[in-house]
Amino acid sequence: MTPAELAARLPKAELHIHIEGSLEPELIFALAQRNSVALPYASVDALRQAYAFTDLQSFLDIYYAGASVLLHEADFFDMAWAYLQRAHADHVIHAEIFFDPQTHTARGVDIGVVIAGLRRACDKAQAEFGMTSALILCFLRHLSEADAFATLEAALPYRGHFIGVGLDSSEVGHPPSKFSRVFARCRELGLRIVAHAGEEGPPAYIREALDDLRAERIDHGVRSLEDPALVAELARRRTPLTVCPLSNLKLCVVNDLREHPMKRLLDAGLCATVNSDDPAYFGGYLNANFVQTVQALDLSREQVITLARNSFEASFIDDATRASYLARVEALAG
Numbered sequence: 145m146t147p148a149e150l151a152a153r154l155p156k157a158e159l160h161i162h163i164e165g166s167l168e169p170e171l172i173f174a175l176a177q178r179n180s181v182a183l184p185y186a187s188v189d190a191l192r193q194a195y196a197f198t199d200l201q202s203f204l205d206i207y208y209a210g211a212s213v214l215l216h217e218a219d220f221f222d223m224a225w226a227y228l229q230r231a232h233a234d235h236v237i238h239a240e241i242f243f244d245p246q247t248h249t250a251r252g253v254d255i256g257v258v259i260a261g262l263r264r265a266c267d268k269a270q271a272e273f274g275m276t277s278a279l280i281l282c283f284l285r286h287l288s289e290a291d292a293f294a295t296l297e298a299a300l301p302y303r304g305h306f307i308g309v310g311l312d313s314s315e316v317g318h319p320p321s322k323f324s325r326v327f328a329r330c331r332e333l334g335l336r337i338v339a340h341a342g343e344e345g346p347p348a349y350i351r352e353a354l355d356d357l358r359a360e361r362i363d364h365g366v367r368s369l370e371d372p373a374l375v376a377e378l379a380r381r382r383t384p385l386t387v388c389p390l391s392n393l394k395l396c397v398v399n400d401l402r403e404h405p406m407k408r409l410l411d412a413g414l415c416a417t418v419n420s421d422d423p424a425y426f427g428g429y430l431n432a433n434f435v436q437t438v439q440a441l442d443l444s445r446e447q448v449i450t451l452a453r454n455s456f457e458a459s460f461i462d463d464a465t466r467a468s469y470l471a472r473v474e475a476l477a478g
């Protein structure tokens with residue numbers, strides 16, 4: 145088996161997937177029709193042609209437009225179930241799934257409707273595939289602290305249905321410290337903490353995510369490499385980075401996958417993981433990210449196994465489940 149074939153076949157956890165970013169153009173159009181929502185694109189092809197991004201914001205504008213077709217519990221279920229089936233096909237045995245409630249509540253959709261649809265899909269994946277999953281509520285950082293607090297308040301009746309909180313959307317100009325008080329409250333509630341940092345933003349944002357928000361994982365974090373002291377700190381703490389290679393390519397964080405920092409992150413001893421971010425927009429699900437990265441960087445069999453192990457080390461599953469999942473990696477790694 146080549147390293148790329150092994151990567152595709154190994155059991156893995158996916159820890160950085162925005163469920164709204166798994167909405168394929170075909171499903172966007174089907175839901176638009178079902179819900180009588182008008183789209184600013186004439187066809188699936190016209191929409192796909194708009195997927196030529198120059199940076200994070202140029203993507204986010206289209207991503208939020210796509211999410212406008214989501215209104216009812218069944219829509220959230222259909223979206224998440226489509227993702228979970230694809231993830232299962234890629235040998236994802238555990239997924240921690242981001243959702244953006246403010247994108248929906250701003251359009252009058254009740255947060256309970258969002259969570260109910262997503263949870264029903266997760267329960268079905270557990271029943272049909274034995275796949276475990278969890279939801280992570282993300283605050284949109286381009287909105288205010290007050291809006292984040294209101295969102296947290298609205299989510300509290302569903303506290304048992306999500307395990308943690310994250311921070312996403314437009315990074316530059318919206319440092320993690322803007323949400324220090326919100327995340328302090330989330331920690332009091334026993335929520336797990338992650339945050340996007342160092343995707344387009346500077347290494348200082350990663351430090352703020354660690355120190356001000358007490359993030360347990362950094363989403364992206366690729367710009368940490370610009371600050372050797374920060375890299376040493378991340379390695380010492382074993383703070384995982386949920387890296388998304390095809391996203392970095394499509395959003396012009398890197399110009400070529402052969403220049404992707406994944407190998408340097410692994411060489412620095414960091415707990416880096418591979419993830420798909422917004423697979424419907426960035427050209428592939430988890431195995432596409434693995435296979436293309438392994439080939440572009442000529443990663444070794446041992447590095448591939450490390451990435452699979454890291455995905456479980458970085459996950460929020462309980463220790464017994466983690467041990468059983470790691471044993472499944474070892475059984476295939478040989």
Ligand code: HPA
Nearest residue numbers: 162312313314340421422
């Ligand atoms: O890659 C991302 N970065 C920030 N916000 C996001 N929301 C969806 N995807 C992303």
Ligand SMILES: [Zn+2]
Nearest residue numbers: 162312363421
């Ligand atoms: Zn992301």
